[in-house]
Amino acid sequence: MTSLAAPAPWDAVWGQDEAVRVLRNAAEDPAALTHAWLIVGPPGSGRSTLARAFAAALIAEPGDTAAQNQVLAGTHPDLTALRTEQVVIRIDEARRLVERAYFAPSIGRYRVIVVEDADRMTERTSNVLLKALEEPPEHTIWVLCAPSDADLLPTIRSRVRVLRLREPEVDDVAALIVQRTGVDAATAEQSARHAQRHIGMAQRLATDADARARRDATLSAVLRVRGIGDAVEVAGEIVRVATEDAKALTAERDREEREALLRMLGVAEGAAVPPAVRSQVSALEDDQKRRATRSLRDGIDRVLTDLQALYRDVIVLQFGRDGDLINREYAEALRALAADWSPQRTLIVLDRIAETRANLEQNVAPLLALESLLITVAIGLVP
Structure with missing residues (x-):
């Protein structure tokens, strides 16, 4: 686990002592800081958590826990984070990131751009980032996350410093799940093993009996396939x-987003959507x-x-x-x-x-x- 001496914002990072050491040193020593980083590791290894912790250490002054917490919550004005929920990162999203990269920090020490799903960029989208990565503006740091550096174009890889995360052991993940959720040790061990040490998935399996049942039903059905x-x-x-x-x-999130958009546009609940705002609703x-x-x-x-x-x-x-x-x-x-x-x-x-x-x-x-x-x-x- 992360050393007990490591202060916030590193407290949330688990099982990546060497990566924390490297990034803490970079955040504290400008001579050790690179303008663009690529954090790679298997799913569940904590790439995104580490990226946010690094961003907090870069943006906030040492000891400014309020600013650190703002960054960790994703609400600090000097943090731009992209975590796509679509099949690929769209080119217009990449262009917006590049635009933000050229803004000076507003109140923090650095402006940090975090791309949590960099492996979901197509070649065309990746090329949008190249110039910003090659000639970064002063006080802007890029932090990309992906399962493997092989998931990105060689031109991207050549412009970043790669930081590889270690994969935790099953027993370590199980102990963490027990600590976080209070489930029994046997369920935690089975969930960690079935999730192949993916912390988030192990936690879901440990706390969701339906998810465990669906997994069991699927594997049992496949084992019975004979023709x-x-x-x-x-x-x-x-x-x-x-x-x-x-x-x-x-479904629930879609409904809430639609209702919030209509309220913002001034459309009363249950009323027809006026033609003037239909394009926004369609988008x-x-x-x-x-x-x-x-x-x-x-x-x-x-x-x-x-x-x-x-x-x-x-x-x-x-x-x-x-x-x-x-x-x-x-x-x-x-x-x-x-x-x-x-x-x-x-x-x-x-x-x-x-x-x-x-x-x-x-x-x-x-x-x-x-x-x-x-x-x-x-x-x-x-x-």
């Missing part, structure tokens, strides 16, 4: 459940649709991550390492599958899962992608 009919049926069920989850996550609805698409694809990607873990366990068993299973609860079924399949077939399925995840990022229809994947699972098609 094309099964594959089509299970693929449809996965998409249906993911769609319902996405709607549940976004909001378009953003909400893109967010719903992202939420659905993220939900399906979580399922695919679980399937990768499942078949990773199979290949582990096929190579004689039965003490290192992520899905210990399925040990009997996994051993049967490991005996029935060849390692080549398991590796083919793992490759297809990776291809399916990549295809979904390219807007392939989720149902067709999952049907194709599960047909491979069912009958062992070789690409």
Whole structure:
């Protein structure tokens, strides 16, 4: 864990002592500060939390906890943070970031631009940032976050300092979940293991029995796939459940955003939307649709991550390492599958899962992608 001596704003950062040391030093010593940073680490490793803590240390004067808390809450005028809820970061969003980068700090020591989903930039969008990263204005610091530096263009990577985060151990994540939520140790350990040490996902699994049940139902269904009919049926069920989850996550927020916009525009509750403001309402609805698409694809990607873990366990068993299973609860079924399949077939399925995840990022229809994947699972098609 972070050293007890580390003051705010670093208190919220967990399990990244070396990264905290590097960034604290950079915030305190201008000679160690680089104009652009890329924080990389696996999902759940705390990239965004660390980026915000770094921004707080840069913007606020040492010891100014009020300003630090403002930055951490995302309300400080010298912080600009982008966390897209859509499939990709749009080029107009990138242009707005660049515009903000050329503003002088208003009340803080630096202006900080945080891009939490830098891996979701297309090549065209990335090129918008290049000049700002190459010739940054004085007192502006860029902090990009991504799972891997390979997710960004070489031209971007050459203009940033890369800081790699460590991946926490299952026991460490479980202990943190117990501390944060008060769940029992067994549930916390299982959730940390199933989430593959992703802290946010582990916390959700530990505190949401329905989420644990959905995961169990999905993996059990996939393990029962034996033919094309099964594959089509299970693929449809996965998409249906993911769609319902996405709607549940976004419906209430969509309604509140629409009501707030109409109030701001002076439209009475229940009244028809005047023609003069329809374009603004339509723009909001378009953003909400893109967010719903992202939420659905993220939900399906979580399922695919679980399937990768499942078949990773199979290949582990096929190579004689039965003490290192992520899905210990399925040990009997996994051993049967490991005996029935060849390692080549398991590796083919793992490759297809990776291809399916990549295809979904390219807007392939989720149902067709999952049907194709599960047909491979069912009958062992070789690409």
